[in-house]
Amino acid sequence: MKHFRFICIVLFLVLAGIPGLFAQATFTGMSFNGSTGLFSIPTGRISWEDSSSLGLDLGYHTIIRDGHATHIPKAALSIFRWVELSGALDIQPENYFGYKDANDFLGGIKIRLPITRTALSIGGSYHAMNFGNERRDYDVKQIYAAVTYTGSFFDMPAETTVVFGKSFIDNRSDSNIDFGMGFDLVLLPNIFEGFVRWVTDFSNFSYSNEAFGADAHYRGVVNTGIRIDLSQLPPLNDFKAVIDIVMTDAFDSGRSFSAGFVFGLPIIR
Secondary structure, X not given: OHHHHHHHHHHXXXXXXXXXXXXXXXXXXEOOOOOEEOOOOEOOOOOOOOOOOEEEEEEEEEEEEOOEEEEEEEEEXXXXXXXXXXXXXXXXXXXXXXXXXXXXXXXXXXEEOOOOOOEEEEEEEEEEXXXXXXXXXXXXXXXXXXXXXXXXXXXXXXXXXXXXXXXXXXXXXXXXOEEEEEEEEEOOHHHHOOOEEEEEEEEOOOXXXXXXXXXXXXXXXXXXXXXXXXXXXXXXXXXXXXXXXXXXXXXXXXXXXXXXXXXEEEEEO
């Protein structure tokens, strides 16, 4: 945990010094649990907040660890450019944890506050853990505030996100405050022409209370990888098309590999 806190402080100081605000299109992608975000953490943004009054995103991620994989199909609906509803199923490998029916439902709501210079949202999530197993099922609720601001880093457009929240777990006393931060950086835009983004986040909470391959319970979790933005292609300009290639829990021995994609379309302009 000392290493985690040190990394948080150093990265915060570096990113807090990013000069100036950078005017450009917003950065949106899907977190593992379906909300608009980085990998484990949500951002202050709402998907389609700049271009559609009603937009739909569909996505899928897999996380692979020790030859086993979890499958996370998900969907998010952006409404009136300021409300987002999301849901995901975390279909975990049977008997990996020593029991059957370890699947989880992950639902969320996010409300974007009417602030233009900085993206600020408040949100909540509801996780139905092990919902097919009557002996091990329980619920987790989380509330949070996420702020995202835009800048540039060595002339590369970037967005930085900071999240504070609190989780409430059935029949458990938990005094932890949820904290996470991360960045989304357009990597070498003169070379990759805006197609490749480097995304990193770290937090003391995971995308789920029983996350597979991205578990924050031990020392926190660091996820890092590239996000390929295919919507830069002219035929896909009106859509969202993103591919993620990620190393999850990168600083611990349980580090895992993740890959996923998101496709989104505006329903009502």
